Each structure stands twice: as structure tokens, then as C-alpha cells.
Amino acid sequence: MKFIQLILDFFYEIFLGCRHSRLTRPFTIQNETYKVCLDCGKQIFYSPVTMMPLSAREVRRLEAARVGELKVIPAAASGAALTSDHEPRIAA
Ligand SMILES: [Zn+2]
Numbered sequence: 904m905k906f907i908q909l910i911l912d913f914f915y916e917i918f919l920g921c922r923h924s925r926l927t928r929p930f931t932i933q934n935e936t937y938k939v940c941l942d943c944g945k946q947i948f949y950s951p952v953t954m955m956p957l958s959a960r961e962v963r964r965l966e967a968a969r970v971g972e973l974k975v976i977p978a979a980a981s982g983a984a985l986t987s988d989h990e991p992r993i994a995a
Pocket residue numbers: 921922923940941942943944945
């Protein structure tokens with residue numbers, strides 16, 4: 904039964920995030936505002952303006968901005984052959 908519980912916990916954390924309740928207050932370090940779970944150490948990012956947790960999309964944008972500036976270059980302008988989907992390419 905413990906094996907099944909571990910599998911359920913794994914998928915719970917993937918889809919719903921941390922399920923612990925002992926969290927720090929929100930704080931800002933290096934322009935990132937977040938709470939930290941005192942049980943597992945997971946960071947829950949917050950908006951410093953609304954003081955609400957960020958959505959998964961906003962967290963992905965934050966992580967992309969942390970890596971570096973994203974440049975959206977149309978496929979034709981970058982010299983690459985056009986693809987069938989005609990979507991712009993994202994270059995780091
Ligand atoms: Zn946790």
C-alpha cells in the first residue's frame with residue numbers, strides 16, 4: 904500500500920503542486936516573490952502586485968525570463984525553411 908501512496912503523491916505534486924500546509928510568508932529576493940514549503944522546500948511563486956499565487960503559465964514565463972531573454976523570430980526571417988504549421992520559432 905505504501906507503494907501506491909507514493910505513486911499517488913507523485914502525480915498529486917505534478918498536477919496540483921505541494922500539498923503541505925506549513926508555508927513561510929511571501930518574501931521577495933532578487934525580484935522573485937514566493938513562499939517556501941517548510942516540509943518539502945517547494946517554492947510557490949506569488950505576484951508582488953496582487954499577492955496571489957501565480958498561475959502555471961506565469962511561472963513558466965518567469966522561469967523563461969530567468970534563463971534569458973526570449974526572441975520570437977519568424978521562420979522565414981531566420982533563414983530556416985518554412986514548416987507546414989507556419990508558427991513563429993522561439994530562439995533563446
Ligand atoms: Zn510541501
